[in-house]
Amino acid sequence: MEIRILDEQAVTPEMDAAIRKTLAACFPLNQDQFAKTRQWRGNIPLFSVVARDAGGIAAHAAVVDRTIRVGDTSLRIAGFGNVCALPEYRKTGLIDQVLKRAVEEARQRKFPVGLLFCRDYVRAVYERNGWKGLPNQPCTRVEAGQEIPVGPDNPRMWIPLNQDRFPAGPIHLQGDKW
């Protein structure tokens, strides 16, 4: 199994289609969207990490480059999203290798912290990979010009990269989730 970093500019049409196929298989409710684009809520990755073998893309994570506000400061974050592994590669530790590689790459690219949104049923996956919850900081996203609270059913998790503390205060995403 080969694990690779792909800068967005280096994604060929064939690779794009292969990643979208895996995303559609892993996120069946969003199949229609992934039939057309990998962009989740309009976010274009800075880079993606793929685990690939002869059969295609077994596991994937995308990282977007965003600047958000936390309290009264702005914070550049590596936004992790579209994290998935095909069913036959789950419980093998493959996604841990992909996440580790993405974290290392984001650290090398000088991001202070990583941030992602998850669901309670996958929290443990991120916790075992060093991610921590932010349960006490309200979070606001913006969709079609409307400010919308991100609910507790969509927990925020962060990971230190080049900064070992997440700032205090309410989080405003200055845009939509990724």
Ligand SMILES: CC(C)(COP(=O)(O)OP(=O)(O)OC[C@H]1O[C@@H](n2cnc3c(N)ncnc32)[C@H](O)[C@@H]1OP(=O)(O)O)[C@@H](O)C(=O)NCCC(=O)NCCS
């Ligand atoms: C998330 C994922 C990469 C984790 O892979 P993994 O670490 O190899 O481990 P698992 O697939 O066993 O997932 C860990 C737990 O999450 C649960 N889980 C994962 N995806 C789930 C989903 N879409 N709905 C409900 N539960 C889910 C698993 O049942 C498992 O629970 P268990 O430990 O009680 O058995 C993989 O499950 C996946 O691709 N899921 C679909 C896409 C997804 O939901 N991505 C996360 C977005 S935040």
